[in-house]
Amino acid sequence: MSTTQEENGLPEGWQVRRSNTKNLPYYFNPATKDSRWEPPAGTDTEKLKLYMAKFHSSKVPSSGVSAPEGKIRAAHLLVKHRDSRRPASWREPKITRSFQDAQGLIEGYRERIHNGESLSELATTESDCSSASKGGDLWATPLHLDELTLTGHRGYFSRGDMQKEFEDAAFNLQKGELSDIVATASGLHLIQRLE
Structure with missing residues (x-):
């Protein structure tokens, strides 16, 4: 089934596809063979946001195994x-x-989470990270995570794997707990420890 620009907001000829190796959506133009992780110029970001939330968000279930020694998992x-x-x-x-x-934006998101929305739901449509397609879960995100430098195994990370401010906040959380706003060189984060 072909998706039109009216549905996904992408310029003519562009498609959303899913990477087999990273299990993440990417943008592809079959005519030019151009592919990229970021939307091409001329994208209607509001339409794309709605399309991605509807067709390309997925919740990654718990791994079913305990975290490797000294490592945690977060979104x-x-x-x-x-x-x-x-x-x-x-x-x-x-x-x-x-x-x-x-x-101001992230404070509003934090308030919405405190009022019952989940970080996963908000991250799917509002996060500026490629992990948005997984509800913010770092589990299935590529190793280059908007420069957070995730080097841990399958989404688990230990101290020294991430930007210091991010990992300090994540390691200070209990499972399920939401952080305060955390500033790194990548931007402002809300972090939830998953495992």
Whole structure:
């Protein structure tokens, strides 16, 4: 079944496909053979956001095995700003919001989570990280995670694998607990420890 630009918001000729190796969606143009992790120029990001939430979000179940010694598993929601290390995302090819605007957004998301929404649901449509397609879960995210430098095995990470601010916050959480807002060079995060 072919998806039109009206449905997914992508420019003419572009498709959303799923990577077999990373199990993540990516963007592909069969005519030019161009593929990329970020949406191509000219994408209607609001339509894409709705399309991705409907067809490409999936909750990754618990692994069923205990975490390797000294390692944890987490999910996060990332809001980037123009001073982030890489001010672009699957939602926006160029992020121009200020740090203060990003802080206002993430404070609103934190409030919504406290009022009953899940981090997973919000991350699917609002996170500026490629882990959005997995509800923010780092379990099935590629090793290059918007520059967080995930080097752990299958989403588990230990100290020294992530940006220090991120890992310090994650390791200080109990299973299921949500962090305060955490600032890293990548942007602002809400982190939830999963295992």
